[in-house]
Amino acid sequence: MIVAVTPNPAWDVTYRVAELVPGTSHRVPDVTGRAGGKGVNVARVVRDLGGDALVVAPVGGLHGQAFTASLADDGVAARLVATGVELRQSVAVVPEQASGWDGGHPTLFNESGEPLPDGVWDGLVATVAEAVGELGPEVVTISGSLPPGTTENQLAELIGAGRRGGAAVLVDTSGDALVWAARARADLVKPNRTEALGATGTGNVHDAAAALRELGAGAVVITDGGDGMRYDDGATRLTARLDTELAGNPTGAGDAALAALALGWTLPWPERLRRAVATSAASVTEPVAGRVDADLAASLLARTDLKEETLA
Template sequence: MIFTLTPNPAIDITYAVPRLHVGESHRVSITGTHAGGKGLNVAGVLACMSVEHIAIAAVGERHLGFFAEDAAQRGIRLRAVESSVITRRSVAIFSSDGLATVLNEQGSPQPPEVWDELTGIVRSSCRPGDVFTVSGSLPPSTPDDAIVNLCTVAAEAGAELVVDGRGRWVTQVLETIPALVKPNESEAASMTGIVDPLQAAHALVDAGAWGALVSRGAAGLILVTATGRVIEARPRTPGGGNATGAGDALTAAISAGLHGTPRDEVDWPEVLRVGVAWSAAAVRQTVAGVVDRADVESLLDDVDIIEH
């Protein structure tokens, strides 16, 4: 089973405009309102893959019904923890020139009992061979040990850990538990102080990651493992579109590739090829967490793999 944790879920609203002009009024088309946050987007892509998963998230009580209904419609298996905190909103403005502007509310601190319940779900659910992914931001004032405890519980249960986030909490996890980290270029630079993605990936491995996969947008991605492998995957034909869900699609594909397979037996060239194809297919969608498998099939042969 693949478990996705969304520490800071959101109601994702996507607006389409011909072009965004700062300082002016716009008439918008609403292209989607979904239960969101990066972990739920990952779960949405796993549903498109027909991969078994459970999406774990703390949801404000007034929005529980909406999250449950939206998840059911999208084939997401949701395990929601009811919270007294109102769920934040995230607005993505997608223009016809291919640019996306995202406005994210910070969210609000979750009470301690919510973190306790989330930890209890992970402890009772994870098994050897499972994958546990943590994706996205943390609510303000999250206790320093909250996510570390969750990841520790998952790892002690035998689950493989995938972390897609930025900030001090990621390095705290790596100080405690080996994990596969999947930052983008800017996130990797922020965490390491190193602009070059290859060197940043090496630095993340030195910091405790057993693998560091740095995504580079249309330029593809690079993976460095603790065993010394360095692999690049690049689309031959970079495509344009809405990139807001590309990283989540990549996380889903990597998690699916790890599921049930010991990390030293993973066919990384194939997993990365599939990951780039799913990520590129996600760019063709106007909302995150949705991918057309026909797009993926058309992109699988358009990826170059280079192992150094």
């Protein structure tokens, strides 16, 4: 059982348009909406891989109603904390054809969202503590940004709620929150290369991993797109990488990796890291984030190379 926490979820809307031309009007005949946020993607991938997952997130308002209905429609178990404020919306504009403007890439508009009213974060922490106490998950994941105004102490309480209940707490975030997660002794932090370098002010992934461990992180995995993933504990450095490059949609690849790391948490690190790479690669072939073909992930595992270096 994995408890997947999304502190700052969103109602995700996708607009498919013929072509994005800035400064003009676009008809949008094809609109889809669904519960979004990195932790929701983690939970969906855990399920795709045959595991059990529970989404925990604070939501409210009309988009919160839509979010709740979307998870129920998809059969994703959730314990949602009512915020009393409108859930933010994210709009992804996806062009049918690449234009000179966007090169065929989605253009994203992510509302910042409202700060959580007093007491809501405490409710989130209590919900995680309860879920951990009742369900005994091996792992609690915490994914994505924090609501505006969240403090270091609040994140530490959330991480503590998982750890005190005996779960490993895996955190995928960026900026100050990444530093805070390490200082709160998260069992794993999983930034991508840019996030790791940005948060630590270091110049390479080795130094970034060392800095995050020194702050208190139990383990550090840094993802680096097509260059694979690196685990570095100061004594050993593991690099796992697919032997080919898959074209597709990179959105959600990091969430798929975190789902695999969570499900494989008791495996030896070399195997854990290879599974994360294979699962992440399988997710890239899907048109939407939060989906993995388990058979494809299994077959890609055979094509995932591991390099192990012993450090001085």
